[in-house]
Amino acid sequence: MPTKREIIAQDAESELAPVADLTRxxxxxxxxxxxxxxxxxxxxxxxxxxxxxxxxxxxxxxxxMAILELLRPSDIFALSRVNKELRAFVLANESAIAQPIIKLRYSILERCLPRPVGLEHVEPAIQSLLKSADRPDLGAHRNAHQNIPPPDKTLHCTCMTCLVRWNALCAVIDFAHWQDHLDRGIPIPTIERGTNPRWNQELLERNRRVALNALNSPLWYARILEAHLESTTRSIRRHSQNKADQRRHYRVTAADIRAGTDEFLQQNGHPTFDYPYARDLYYMLEAFLPGRSWISELQKWVYMPQTQEWHETDLRILVRMDEKRRQERQKSAT
Structure with missing residues:
Protein backbone atom coordinates (compact mmCIF):
# COMPACT_ATOMS: atom_id res chain seq x y z
CA MET A 1 0.00 0.00 0.00
CA PRO A 2 1.59 3.36 -1.09
CA THR A 3 2.53 5.75 1.57
CA LYS A 4 1.23 9.27 1.87
CA ARG A 5 4.50 10.71 0.53
CA GLU A 6 4.37 8.52 -2.61
CA ILE A 7 0.76 9.51 -3.27
CA ILE A 8 1.67 13.23 -3.05
CA ALA A 9 4.66 12.73 -5.44
CA GLN A 10 2.49 10.93 -8.00
CA ASP A 11 -0.10 13.71 -7.91
CA ALA A 12 2.64 16.34 -8.45
CA GLU A 13 4.08 14.51 -11.49
CA SER A 14 0.65 14.19 -13.10
CA GLU A 15 0.11 17.92 -12.84
CA LEU A 16 3.47 18.82 -14.54
CA ALA A 17 3.40 19.69 -18.32
CA PRO A 18 5.65 17.64 -20.69
CA VAL A 19 9.14 19.15 -21.11
CA ALA A 20 10.31 19.88 -24.71
CA ASP A 21 13.77 18.67 -25.72
CA LEU A 22 15.61 21.80 -26.85
CA THR A 23 19.10 20.32 -27.06
CA ARG A 24 21.12 20.97 -30.28
CA MET A 65 31.71 20.77 -84.98
CA ALA A 66 32.62 24.43 -84.42
CA ILE A 67 35.36 23.32 -82.03
CA LEU A 68 36.73 20.62 -84.32
CA GLU A 69 36.87 22.96 -87.32
CA LEU A 70 39.45 25.09 -85.48
CA LEU A 71 41.84 22.17 -84.99
CA ARG A 72 44.61 20.98 -87.29
CA PRO A 73 44.19 17.66 -89.11
CA SER A 74 46.90 16.11 -86.93
CA ASP A 75 44.87 17.14 -83.87
CA ILE A 76 41.80 15.40 -85.30
CA PHE A 77 43.81 12.20 -85.81
CA ALA A 78 45.06 12.40 -82.22
CA LEU A 79 41.51 12.97 -80.99
CA SER A 80 40.24 9.93 -82.89
CA ARG A 81 42.71 7.75 -80.97
CA VAL A 82 41.34 8.74 -77.54
CA ASN A 83 38.56 6.14 -77.50
CA LYS A 84 36.28 4.17 -79.80
CA GLU A 85 33.40 6.60 -79.38
CA LEU A 86 35.39 9.60 -80.61
CA ARG A 87 36.89 7.55 -83.43
CA ALA A 88 33.43 6.50 -84.59
CA PHE A 89 32.25 10.11 -84.48
CA VAL A 90 35.22 11.37 -86.51
CA LEU A 91 34.83 8.65 -89.14
CA ALA A 92 31.08 9.25 -89.42
CA ASN A 93 31.56 13.01 -89.90
CA GLU A 94 34.93 12.99 -91.65
CA SER A 95 33.98 15.09 -94.65
CA ALA A 96 32.00 17.60 -92.57
CA ILE A 97 35.05 18.04 -90.32
CA ALA A 98 37.81 18.07 -92.95
CA GLN A 99 36.28 20.37 -95.58
CA PRO A 100 35.94 23.44 -93.31
CA ILE A 101 39.50 22.86 -92.04
CA ILE A 102 40.83 22.78 -95.60
CA LYS A 103 38.87 25.90 -96.52
CA LEU A 104 40.14 27.75 -93.44
CA ARG A 105 43.79 26.65 -93.49
CA TYR A 106 44.78 25.23 -96.88
CA SER A 107 42.65 26.89 -99.55
CA ILE A 108 45.73 27.73 -101.67
CA LEU A 109 47.40 24.35 -101.33
CA GLU A 110 44.14 22.62 -102.21
CA ARG A 111 44.09 24.43 -105.56
CA CYS A 112 47.75 23.60 -106.20
CA LEU A 113 47.54 19.93 -105.24
CA PRO A 114 44.25 18.40 -106.45
CA ARG A 115 43.75 14.66 -106.03
CA PRO A 116 43.57 12.09 -108.84
CA VAL A 117 40.08 10.93 -109.72
CA GLY A 118 39.02 7.61 -108.24
CA LEU A 119 38.58 4.82 -110.74
CA GLU A 120 34.99 4.29 -109.58
CA HIS A 121 34.14 7.67 -111.15
CA VAL A 122 35.31 6.53 -114.61
CA GLU A 123 33.06 4.68 -117.04
CA PRO A 124 33.68 0.90 -117.07
CA ALA A 125 34.54 0.89 -120.78
CA ILE A 126 37.24 3.51 -120.24
CA GLN A 127 38.52 1.73 -117.15
CA SER A 128 39.62 -1.20 -119.30
CA LEU A 129 41.56 1.20 -121.53
CA LEU A 130 43.29 2.77 -118.53
CA LYS A 131 44.32 -0.67 -117.25
CA SER A 132 45.64 -1.77 -120.64
CA ALA A 133 49.38 -2.46 -120.78
CA ASP A 134 49.73 -0.95 -124.29
CA ARG A 135 47.81 2.28 -123.85
CA PRO A 136 48.25 4.53 -126.89
CA ASP A 137 48.34 7.79 -124.92
CA LEU A 138 51.33 7.08 -122.68
CA GLY A 139 53.90 6.43 -125.37
CA ALA A 140 57.33 6.67 -123.79
CA HIS A 141 55.96 7.92 -120.48
CA ARG A 142 57.07 5.58 -117.73
CA ASN A 143 57.27 6.19 -114.00
CA ALA A 144 60.89 5.52 -113.04
CA HIS A 145 61.36 8.13 -110.31
CA GLN A 146 63.22 7.01 -107.22
CA ASN A 147 61.15 9.28 -104.95
CA ILE A 148 57.67 8.61 -106.37
CA PRO A 149 55.85 5.26 -106.16
CA PRO A 150 54.12 4.01 -109.31
CA PRO A 151 50.38 4.72 -109.57
CA ASP A 152 47.79 2.04 -108.91
CA LYS A 153 45.73 1.50 -112.07
CA THR A 154 43.14 -0.50 -110.13
CA LEU A 155 42.27 2.29 -107.68
CA HIS A 156 42.51 5.64 -109.43
CA CYS A 157 42.49 7.15 -112.89
CA THR A 158 45.84 7.21 -114.70
CA CYS A 159 45.08 9.69 -117.46
CA MET A 160 47.83 12.26 -118.04
CA THR A 161 46.16 14.82 -115.77
CA CYS A 162 45.71 12.34 -112.93
CA LEU A 163 49.27 11.05 -113.34
CA VAL A 164 50.59 14.58 -112.85
CA ARG A 165 48.39 14.94 -109.77
CA TRP A 166 49.59 11.60 -108.38
CA ASN A 167 53.24 12.51 -108.90
CA ALA A 168 52.80 15.89 -107.23
CA LEU A 169 50.96 14.40 -104.26
CA CYS A 170 53.60 11.72 -103.72
CA ALA A 171 56.41 14.26 -104.15
CA VAL A 172 55.13 16.46 -101.30
CA ILE A 173 54.79 13.39 -99.05
CA ASP A 174 58.40 12.41 -99.76
CA PHE A 175 59.59 16.03 -99.42
CA ALA A 176 58.04 16.19 -95.95
CA HIS A 177 59.88 13.02 -94.93
CA TRP A 178 63.31 14.59 -95.55
CA GLN A 179 62.76 17.94 -93.83
CA ASP A 180 64.88 17.04 -90.80
CA HIS A 181 67.81 16.14 -93.06
CA LEU A 182 67.46 19.41 -94.94
CA ASP A 183 67.22 21.49 -91.75
CA ARG A 184 70.32 19.89 -90.23
CA GLY A 185 72.35 19.87 -93.42
CA ILE A 186 72.48 16.06 -93.53
CA PRO A 187 72.83 14.77 -97.11
CA ILE A 188 69.90 12.76 -98.41
CA PRO A 189 71.06 9.20 -99.19
CA THR A 190 71.77 8.71 -102.86
CA ILE A 191 70.68 5.67 -104.84
CA GLU A 192 72.83 4.24 -107.57
CA ARG A 193 71.28 4.00 -110.99
CA GLY A 194 69.53 0.71 -111.58
CA THR A 195 69.24 -0.14 -107.87
CA ASN A 196 66.42 0.19 -105.38
CA PRO A 197 67.56 -0.48 -101.80
CA ARG A 198 65.18 -1.94 -99.26
CA TRP A 199 64.89 1.28 -97.24
CA ASN A 200 63.68 3.14 -100.34
CA GLN A 201 61.18 0.40 -101.18
CA GLU A 202 59.72 0.61 -97.67
CA LEU A 203 59.59 4.42 -97.82
CA LEU A 204 57.86 4.42 -101.21
CA GLU A 205 55.34 1.83 -99.99
CA ARG A 206 54.58 4.01 -96.95
CA ASN A 207 54.18 7.09 -99.16
CA ARG A 208 51.97 5.13 -101.53
CA ARG A 209 49.62 4.09 -98.71
CA VAL A 210 49.34 7.68 -97.51
CA ALA A 211 48.55 8.95 -101.02
CA LEU A 212 45.96 6.22 -101.62
CA ASN A 213 44.30 7.00 -98.28
CA ALA A 214 43.98 10.62 -99.37
CA LEU A 215 42.03 9.68 -102.52
CA ASN A 216 38.94 8.69 -100.54
CA SER A 217 39.58 10.33 -97.17
CA PRO A 218 39.26 14.12 -96.89
CA LEU A 219 40.97 13.97 -93.50
CA TRP A 220 44.03 12.19 -94.88
CA TYR A 221 44.13 14.69 -97.74
CA ALA A 222 43.98 17.57 -95.24
CA ARG A 223 46.81 15.93 -93.28
CA ILE A 224 49.00 15.90 -96.41
CA LEU A 225 48.27 19.60 -96.98
CA GLU A 226 49.18 20.31 -93.37
CA ALA A 227 52.48 18.47 -93.76
CA HIS A 228 53.28 20.32 -97.00
CA LEU A 229 52.54 23.69 -95.40
CA GLU A 230 55.02 22.83 -92.66
CA SER A 231 57.57 21.70 -95.27
CA THR A 232 57.08 24.96 -97.16
CA THR A 233 57.56 27.20 -94.11
CA ARG A 234 60.66 25.27 -93.05
CA SER A 235 62.10 25.46 -96.56
CA ILE A 236 61.44 29.20 -96.84
CA ARG A 237 63.09 29.75 -93.48
CA ARG A 238 66.17 27.77 -94.58
CA HIS A 239 66.61 29.65 -97.83
CA SER A 240 65.93 33.05 -96.26
CA GLN A 241 68.77 32.47 -93.82
CA ASN A 242 71.12 31.48 -96.64
CA LYS A 243 72.90 34.69 -97.66
CA ALA A 244 74.19 33.05 -100.83
CA ASP A 245 70.63 32.51 -102.05
CA GLN A 246 69.75 35.81 -103.73
CA ARG A 247 66.32 34.74 -104.94
CA ARG A 248 63.24 36.64 -103.85
CA HIS A 249 61.74 34.70 -100.96
CA TYR A 250 58.28 34.50 -99.48
CA ARG A 251 57.92 36.53 -96.29
CA VAL A 252 56.91 34.30 -93.40
CA THR A 253 56.48 35.77 -89.93
CA ALA A 254 56.24 34.00 -86.60
CA ALA A 255 52.55 34.92 -86.57
CA ASP A 256 52.08 33.16 -89.94
CA ILE A 257 53.65 30.00 -88.57
CA ARG A 258 51.54 30.11 -85.41
CA ALA A 259 48.36 30.65 -87.44
CA GLY A 260 48.98 27.44 -89.37
CA THR A 261 47.36 28.72 -92.58
CA ASP A 262 48.67 29.18 -96.13
CA GLU A 263 47.44 32.77 -96.42
CA PHE A 264 51.00 34.13 -96.71
CA LEU A 265 51.40 32.22 -100.00
CA GLN A 266 49.13 34.77 -101.69
CA GLN A 267 52.08 37.17 -101.92
CA ASN A 268 54.31 37.26 -104.98
CA GLY A 269 56.99 34.59 -105.01
CA HIS A 270 58.64 31.98 -107.20
CA PRO A 271 56.27 30.19 -109.57
CA THR A 272 56.75 26.43 -109.77
CA PHE A 273 58.12 25.42 -113.16
CA ASP A 274 59.78 22.10 -112.35
CA TYR A 275 58.47 19.16 -110.38
CA PRO A 276 60.85 17.65 -107.78
CA TYR A 277 61.11 14.29 -109.52
CA ALA A 278 64.46 13.63 -107.87
CA ARG A 279 65.57 14.13 -104.28
CA ASP A 280 68.57 16.15 -105.45
CA LEU A 281 66.10 18.93 -106.29
CA TYR A 282 64.91 19.14 -102.66
CA TYR A 283 67.98 21.15 -101.63
CA MET A 284 66.99 24.23 -103.64
CA LEU A 285 63.23 23.70 -103.51
CA GLU A 286 61.60 26.54 -101.59
CA ALA A 287 57.88 26.35 -102.31
CA PHE A 288 56.43 23.57 -104.45
CA LEU A 289 53.11 25.06 -105.56
CA PRO A 290 52.23 23.67 -108.99
CA GLY A 291 49.20 24.64 -111.00
CA ARG A 292 49.41 28.42 -110.66
CA SER A 293 51.11 31.38 -112.36
CA TRP A 294 51.77 34.96 -111.26
CA ILE A 295 50.17 37.52 -113.60
CA SER A 296 52.07 40.80 -113.27
CA GLU A 297 49.37 42.86 -114.95
CA LEU A 298 46.80 41.67 -112.41
CA GLN A 299 49.26 41.39 -109.51
CA LYS A 300 47.79 38.08 -108.42
CA TRP A 301 48.08 34.34 -108.83
CA VAL A 302 45.96 32.56 -111.43
CA TYR A 303 45.20 28.90 -110.76
CA MET A 304 44.37 25.94 -112.92
CA PRO A 305 40.62 25.27 -113.18
CA GLN A 306 39.34 23.31 -110.21
CA THR A 307 36.92 21.33 -112.35
CA GLN A 308 37.63 17.93 -113.93
CA GLU A 309 37.64 19.40 -117.43
CA TRP A 310 41.24 18.44 -118.23
CA HIS A 311 40.73 14.95 -116.80
CA GLU A 312 37.66 14.43 -118.99
CA THR A 313 39.51 15.81 -122.03
CA ASP A 314 42.32 13.30 -121.49
CA LEU A 315 39.80 10.46 -121.35
CA ARG A 316 38.20 11.58 -124.62
CA ILE A 317 41.63 11.72 -126.25
CA LEU A 318 42.38 8.21 -125.00
CA VAL A 319 39.12 6.89 -126.48
CA ARG A 320 39.80 8.55 -129.87
CA MET A 321 43.36 7.23 -129.97
CA ASP A 322 42.16 3.72 -129.16
CA GLU A 323 39.50 3.86 -131.89
CA LYS A 324 42.04 5.12 -134.41
CA ARG A 325 44.47 2.34 -133.50
CA ARG A 326 41.79 -0.34 -133.88
CA GLN A 327 40.84 1.02 -137.31
CA GLU A 328 44.46 0.94 -138.41
CA ARG A 329 44.81 -2.64 -137.20
CA GLN A 330 41.69 -3.66 -139.11
CA LYS A 331 43.02 -2.06 -142.29
CA SER A 332 46.37 -3.77 -141.92
CA ALA A 333 44.63 -7.10 -141.30
CA THR A 334 42.66 -6.80 -144.53
Missing amino acids: PLTLRSRRTERQRRKQQKRANSSSAAAHPARLVDLPLELM
Whole structure:
Protein backbone atom coordinates (compact mmCIF):
# COMPACT_ATOMS: atom_id res chain seq x y z
CA MET A 1 0.00 0.00 0.00
CA PRO A 2 1.59 3.36 -1.09
CA THR A 3 2.53 5.75 1.57
CA LYS A 4 1.23 9.27 1.87
CA ARG A 5 4.50 10.71 0.53
CA GLU A 6 4.37 8.52 -2.61
CA ILE A 7 0.76 9.51 -3.27
CA ILE A 8 1.67 13.23 -3.05
CA ALA A 9 4.66 12.73 -5.44
CA GLN A 10 2.49 10.93 -8.00
CA ASP A 11 -0.10 13.71 -7.91
CA ALA A 12 2.64 16.34 -8.45
CA GLU A 13 4.08 14.51 -11.49
CA SER A 14 0.65 14.19 -13.10
CA GLU A 15 0.11 17.92 -12.84
CA LEU A 16 3.47 18.82 -14.54
CA ALA A 17 3.40 19.69 -18.32
CA PRO A 18 5.65 17.64 -20.69
CA VAL A 19 9.14 19.15 -21.11
CA ALA A 20 10.31 19.88 -24.71
CA ASP A 21 13.77 18.67 -25.72
CA LEU A 22 15.61 21.80 -26.85
CA THR A 23 19.10 20.32 -27.06
CA ARG A 24 21.12 20.97 -30.28
CA PRO A 25 24.44 19.58 -31.45
CA LEU A 26 27.34 21.87 -30.73
CA THR A 27 28.87 23.61 -33.76
CA LEU A 28 32.52 22.64 -33.94
CA ARG A 29 34.75 25.43 -35.16
CA SER A 30 38.38 24.45 -35.66
CA ARG A 31 40.96 24.08 -38.43
CA ARG A 32 40.83 20.34 -38.09
CA THR A 33 37.08 20.12 -38.59
CA GLU A 34 37.26 22.53 -41.56
CA ARG A 35 39.88 20.34 -43.24
CA GLN A 36 37.75 17.26 -42.68
CA ARG A 37 34.69 19.04 -44.10
CA ARG A 38 36.57 20.10 -47.25
CA LYS A 39 37.90 16.58 -47.79
CA GLN A 40 34.42 15.11 -47.46
CA GLN A 41 33.06 17.67 -49.94
CA LYS A 42 35.86 16.94 -52.39
CA ARG A 43 35.22 13.20 -52.20
CA ALA A 44 31.53 13.78 -52.78
CA ASN A 45 32.21 15.97 -55.84
CA SER A 46 34.67 13.43 -57.25
CA SER A 47 32.16 10.62 -56.89
CA SER A 48 29.50 12.69 -58.63
CA ALA A 49 31.85 13.59 -61.51
CA ALA A 50 32.90 9.96 -61.93
CA ALA A 51 29.28 8.87 -62.07
CA HIS A 52 28.35 11.58 -64.64
CA PRO A 53 31.52 12.57 -66.59
CA ALA A 54 31.43 15.60 -68.92
CA ARG A 55 32.22 14.22 -72.42
CA LEU A 56 33.01 15.99 -75.66
CA VAL A 57 30.44 13.95 -77.55
CA ASP A 58 27.74 15.12 -75.12
CA LEU A 59 28.04 18.68 -76.46
CA PRO A 60 25.48 19.90 -79.00
CA LEU A 61 26.52 18.83 -82.50
CA GLU A 62 26.85 22.41 -83.78
CA LEU A 63 29.12 23.38 -80.89
CA MET A 64 31.26 20.27 -81.22
CA MET A 65 31.71 20.77 -84.98
CA ALA A 66 32.62 24.43 -84.42
CA ILE A 67 35.36 23.32 -82.03
CA LEU A 68 36.73 20.62 -84.32
CA GLU A 69 36.87 22.96 -87.32
CA LEU A 70 39.45 25.09 -85.48
CA LEU A 71 41.84 22.17 -84.99
CA ARG A 72 44.61 20.98 -87.29
CA PRO A 73 44.19 17.66 -89.11
CA SER A 74 46.90 16.11 -86.93
CA ASP A 75 44.87 17.14 -83.87
CA ILE A 76 41.80 15.40 -85.30
CA PHE A 77 43.81 12.20 -85.81
CA ALA A 78 45.06 12.40 -82.22
CA LEU A 79 41.51 12.97 -80.99
CA SER A 80 40.24 9.93 -82.89
CA ARG A 81 42.71 7.75 -80.97
CA VAL A 82 41.34 8.74 -77.54
CA ASN A 83 38.56 6.14 -77.50
CA LYS A 84 36.28 4.17 -79.80
CA GLU A 85 33.40 6.60 -79.38
CA LEU A 86 35.39 9.60 -80.61
CA ARG A 87 36.89 7.55 -83.43
CA ALA A 88 33.43 6.50 -84.59
CA PHE A 89 32.25 10.11 -84.48
CA VAL A 90 35.22 11.37 -86.51
CA LEU A 91 34.83 8.65 -89.14
CA ALA A 92 31.08 9.25 -89.42
CA ASN A 93 31.56 13.01 -89.90
CA GLU A 94 34.93 12.99 -91.65
CA SER A 95 33.98 15.09 -94.65
CA ALA A 96 32.00 17.60 -92.57
CA ILE A 97 35.05 18.04 -90.32
CA ALA A 98 37.81 18.07 -92.95
CA GLN A 99 36.28 20.37 -95.58
CA PRO A 100 35.94 23.44 -93.31
CA ILE A 101 39.50 22.86 -92.04
CA ILE A 102 40.83 22.78 -95.60
CA LYS A 103 38.87 25.90 -96.52
CA LEU A 104 40.14 27.75 -93.44
CA ARG A 105 43.79 26.65 -93.49
CA TYR A 106 44.78 25.23 -96.88
CA SER A 107 42.65 26.89 -99.55
CA ILE A 108 45.73 27.73 -101.67
CA LEU A 109 47.40 24.35 -101.33
CA GLU A 110 44.14 22.62 -102.21
CA ARG A 111 44.09 24.43 -105.56
CA CYS A 112 47.75 23.60 -106.20
CA LEU A 113 47.54 19.93 -105.24
CA PRO A 114 44.25 18.40 -106.45
CA ARG A 115 43.75 14.66 -106.03
CA PRO A 116 43.57 12.09 -108.84
CA VAL A 117 40.08 10.93 -109.72
CA GLY A 118 39.02 7.61 -108.24
CA LEU A 119 38.58 4.82 -110.74
CA GLU A 120 34.99 4.29 -109.58
CA HIS A 121 34.14 7.67 -111.15
CA VAL A 122 35.31 6.53 -114.61
CA GLU A 123 33.06 4.68 -117.04
CA PRO A 124 33.68 0.90 -117.07
CA ALA A 125 34.54 0.89 -120.78
CA ILE A 126 37.24 3.51 -120.24
CA GLN A 127 38.52 1.73 -117.15
CA SER A 128 39.62 -1.20 -119.30
CA LEU A 129 41.56 1.20 -121.53
CA LEU A 130 43.29 2.77 -118.53
CA LYS A 131 44.32 -0.67 -117.25
CA SER A 132 45.64 -1.77 -120.64
CA ALA A 133 49.38 -2.46 -120.78
CA ASP A 134 49.73 -0.95 -124.29
CA ARG A 135 47.81 2.28 -123.85
CA PRO A 136 48.25 4.53 -126.89
CA ASP A 137 48.34 7.79 -124.92
CA LEU A 138 51.33 7.08 -122.68
CA GLY A 139 53.90 6.43 -125.37
CA ALA A 140 57.33 6.67 -123.79
CA HIS A 141 55.96 7.92 -120.48
CA ARG A 142 57.07 5.58 -117.73
CA ASN A 143 57.27 6.19 -114.00
CA ALA A 144 60.89 5.52 -113.04
CA HIS A 145 61.36 8.13 -110.31
CA GLN A 146 63.22 7.01 -107.22
CA ASN A 147 61.15 9.28 -104.95
CA ILE A 148 57.67 8.61 -106.37
CA PRO A 149 55.85 5.26 -106.16
CA PRO A 150 54.12 4.01 -109.31
CA PRO A 151 50.38 4.72 -109.57
CA ASP A 152 47.79 2.04 -108.91
CA LYS A 153 45.73 1.50 -112.07
CA THR A 154 43.14 -0.50 -110.13
CA LEU A 155 42.27 2.29 -107.68
CA HIS A 156 42.51 5.64 -109.43
CA CYS A 157 42.49 7.15 -112.89
CA THR A 158 45.84 7.21 -114.70
CA CYS A 159 45.08 9.69 -117.46
CA MET A 160 47.83 12.26 -118.04
CA THR A 161 46.16 14.82 -115.77
CA CYS A 162 45.71 12.34 -112.93
CA LEU A 163 49.27 11.05 -113.34
CA VAL A 164 50.59 14.58 -112.85
CA ARG A 165 48.39 14.94 -109.77
CA TRP A 166 49.59 11.60 -108.38
CA ASN A 167 53.24 12.51 -108.90
CA ALA A 168 52.80 15.89 -107.23
CA LEU A 169 50.96 14.40 -104.26
CA CYS A 170 53.60 11.72 -103.72
CA ALA A 171 56.41 14.26 -104.15
CA VAL A 172 55.13 16.46 -101.30
CA ILE A 173 54.79 13.39 -99.05
CA ASP A 174 58.40 12.41 -99.76
CA PHE A 175 59.59 16.03 -99.42
CA ALA A 176 58.04 16.19 -95.95
CA HIS A 177 59.88 13.02 -94.93
CA TRP A 178 63.31 14.59 -95.55
CA GLN A 179 62.76 17.94 -93.83
CA ASP A 180 64.88 17.04 -90.80
CA HIS A 181 67.81 16.14 -93.06
CA LEU A 182 67.46 19.41 -94.94
CA ASP A 183 67.22 21.49 -91.75
CA ARG A 184 70.32 19.89 -90.23
CA GLY A 185 72.35 19.87 -93.42
CA ILE A 186 72.48 16.06 -93.53
CA PRO A 187 72.83 14.77 -97.11
CA ILE A 188 69.90 12.76 -98.41
CA PRO A 189 71.06 9.20 -99.19
CA THR A 190 71.77 8.71 -102.86
CA ILE A 191 70.68 5.67 -104.84
CA GLU A 192 72.83 4.24 -107.57
CA ARG A 193 71.28 4.00 -110.99
CA GLY A 194 69.53 0.71 -111.58
CA THR A 195 69.24 -0.14 -107.87
CA ASN A 196 66.42 0.19 -105.38
CA PRO A 197 67.56 -0.48 -101.80
CA ARG A 198 65.18 -1.94 -99.26
CA TRP A 199 64.89 1.28 -97.24
CA ASN A 200 63.68 3.14 -100.34
CA GLN A 201 61.18 0.40 -101.18
CA GLU A 202 59.72 0.61 -97.67
CA LEU A 203 59.59 4.42 -97.82
CA LEU A 204 57.86 4.42 -101.21
CA GLU A 205 55.34 1.83 -99.99
CA ARG A 206 54.58 4.01 -96.95
CA ASN A 207 54.18 7.09 -99.16
CA ARG A 208 51.97 5.13 -101.53
CA ARG A 209 49.62 4.09 -98.71
CA VAL A 210 49.34 7.68 -97.51
CA ALA A 211 48.55 8.95 -101.02
CA LEU A 212 45.96 6.22 -101.62
CA ASN A 213 44.30 7.00 -98.28
CA ALA A 214 43.98 10.62 -99.37
CA LEU A 215 42.03 9.68 -102.52
CA ASN A 216 38.94 8.69 -100.54
CA SER A 217 39.58 10.33 -97.17
CA PRO A 218 39.26 14.12 -96.89
CA LEU A 219 40.97 13.97 -93.50
CA TRP A 220 44.03 12.19 -94.88
CA TYR A 221 44.13 14.69 -97.74
CA ALA A 222 43.98 17.57 -95.24
CA ARG A 223 46.81 15.93 -93.28
CA ILE A 224 49.00 15.90 -96.41
CA LEU A 225 48.27 19.60 -96.98
CA GLU A 226 49.18 20.31 -93.37
CA ALA A 227 52.48 18.47 -93.76
CA HIS A 228 53.28 20.32 -97.00
CA LEU A 229 52.54 23.69 -95.40
CA GLU A 230 55.02 22.83 -92.66
CA SER A 231 57.57 21.70 -95.27
CA THR A 232 57.08 24.96 -97.16
CA THR A 233 57.56 27.20 -94.11
CA ARG A 234 60.66 25.27 -93.05
CA SER A 235 62.10 25.46 -96.56
CA ILE A 236 61.44 29.20 -96.84
CA ARG A 237 63.09 29.75 -93.48
CA ARG A 238 66.17 27.77 -94.58
CA HIS A 239 66.61 29.65 -97.83
CA SER A 240 65.93 33.05 -96.26
CA GLN A 241 68.77 32.47 -93.82
CA ASN A 242 71.12 31.48 -96.64
CA LYS A 243 72.90 34.69 -97.66
CA ALA A 244 74.19 33.05 -100.83
CA ASP A 245 70.63 32.51 -102.05
CA GLN A 246 69.75 35.81 -103.73
CA ARG A 247 66.32 34.74 -104.94
CA ARG A 248 63.24 36.64 -103.85
CA HIS A 249 61.74 34.70 -100.96
CA TYR A 250 58.28 34.50 -99.48
CA ARG A 251 57.92 36.53 -96.29
CA VAL A 252 56.91 34.30 -93.40
CA THR A 253 56.48 35.77 -89.93
CA ALA A 254 56.24 34.00 -86.60
CA ALA A 255 52.55 34.92 -86.57
CA ASP A 256 52.08 33.16 -89.94
CA ILE A 257 53.65 30.00 -88.57
CA ARG A 258 51.54 30.11 -85.41
CA ALA A 259 48.36 30.65 -87.44
CA GLY A 260 48.98 27.44 -89.37
CA THR A 261 47.36 28.72 -92.58
CA ASP A 262 48.67 29.18 -96.13
CA GLU A 263 47.44 32.77 -96.42
CA PHE A 264 51.00 34.13 -96.71
CA LEU A 265 51.40 32.22 -100.00
CA GLN A 266 49.13 34.77 -101.69
CA GLN A 267 52.08 37.17 -101.92
CA ASN A 268 54.31 37.26 -104.98
CA GLY A 269 56.99 34.59 -105.01
CA HIS A 270 58.64 31.98 -107.20
CA PRO A 271 56.27 30.19 -109.57
CA THR A 272 56.75 26.43 -109.77
CA PHE A 273 58.12 25.42 -113.16
CA ASP A 274 59.78 22.10 -112.35
CA TYR A 275 58.47 19.16 -110.38
CA PRO A 276 60.85 17.65 -107.78
CA TYR A 277 61.11 14.29 -109.52
CA ALA A 278 64.46 13.63 -107.87
CA ARG A 279 65.57 14.13 -104.28
CA ASP A 280 68.57 16.15 -105.45
CA LEU A 281 66.10 18.93 -106.29
CA TYR A 282 64.91 19.14 -102.66
CA TYR A 283 67.98 21.15 -101.63
CA MET A 284 66.99 24.23 -103.64
CA LEU A 285 63.23 23.70 -103.51
CA GLU A 286 61.60 26.54 -101.59
CA ALA A 287 57.88 26.35 -102.31
CA PHE A 288 56.43 23.57 -104.45
CA LEU A 289 53.11 25.06 -105.56
CA PRO A 290 52.23 23.67 -108.99
CA GLY A 291 49.20 24.64 -111.00
CA ARG A 292 49.41 28.42 -110.66
CA SER A 293 51.11 31.38 -112.36
CA TRP A 294 51.77 34.96 -111.26
CA ILE A 295 50.17 37.52 -113.60
CA SER A 296 52.07 40.80 -113.27
CA GLU A 297 49.37 42.86 -114.95
CA LEU A 298 46.80 41.67 -112.41
CA GLN A 299 49.26 41.39 -109.51
CA LYS A 300 47.79 38.08 -108.42
CA TRP A 301 48.08 34.34 -108.83
CA VAL A 302 45.96 32.56 -111.43
CA TYR A 303 45.20 28.90 -110.76
CA MET A 304 44.37 25.94 -112.92
CA PRO A 305 40.62 25.27 -113.18
CA GLN A 306 39.34 23.31 -110.21
CA THR A 307 36.92 21.33 -112.35
CA GLN A 308 37.63 17.93 -113.93
CA GLU A 309 37.64 19.40 -117.43
CA TRP A 310 41.24 18.44 -118.23
CA HIS A 311 40.73 14.95 -116.80
CA GLU A 312 37.66 14.43 -118.99
CA THR A 313 39.51 15.81 -122.03
CA ASP A 314 42.32 13.30 -121.49
CA LEU A 315 39.80 10.46 -121.35
CA ARG A 316 38.20 11.58 -124.62
CA ILE A 317 41.63 11.72 -126.25
CA LEU A 318 42.38 8.21 -125.00
CA VAL A 319 39.12 6.89 -126.48
CA ARG A 320 39.80 8.55 -129.87
CA MET A 321 43.36 7.23 -129.97
CA ASP A 322 42.16 3.72 -129.16
CA GLU A 323 39.50 3.86 -131.89
CA LYS A 324 42.04 5.12 -134.41
CA ARG A 325 44.47 2.34 -133.50
CA ARG A 326 41.79 -0.34 -133.88
CA GLN A 327 40.84 1.02 -137.31
CA GLU A 328 44.46 0.94 -138.41
CA ARG A 329 44.81 -2.64 -137.20
CA GLN A 330 41.69 -3.66 -139.11
CA LYS A 331 43.02 -2.06 -142.29
CA SER A 332 46.37 -3.77 -141.92
CA ALA A 333 44.63 -7.10 -141.30
CA THR A 334 42.66 -6.80 -144.53
